[in-house]
Amino acid sequence: MAWLYLLAGGVFECVWAVSLSYSDGFTRVRPSVVTVIAMGLSLWLLAQAMKTLPAGTAYAVWTGIGAAGVAVAGMLLFDESRDPVRLLSLVLIVAGVAGLKLFGSGSG
Secondary structure (H helix, E strand, O other): OOHHHHHHHHHHHHHHHHHHHHOOOOOOOOHHHHHHHHHHHHHHHHHHOOOOHHHHHHHHHHHHHHHEEEHHHHHHHOOOOHHHHHHHHHHHHHHHHHHHHHHHHOOO
């Protein structure tokens, strides 16, 4: 269950980061509200996962999901670079997250 909390927390991390971009510095109400709610949910879900999983593993996976997810969202939503080296870097992030899941302690 801890890994599901962590996955959901990582997804909400992506949501808040993307909605923060749309909030225009918290000057637009709806994206700002989505940002704050998603931030709270993301942190709460991370905290739930950390009840079972080691802090280092949980935090690294959470930030990895967020980093890779927001980078992909940036490519799809904001026409950010799809340079091959950038794509390879994303693959390495995903591989690192998978490695932490497969070889980390704590099964949750």
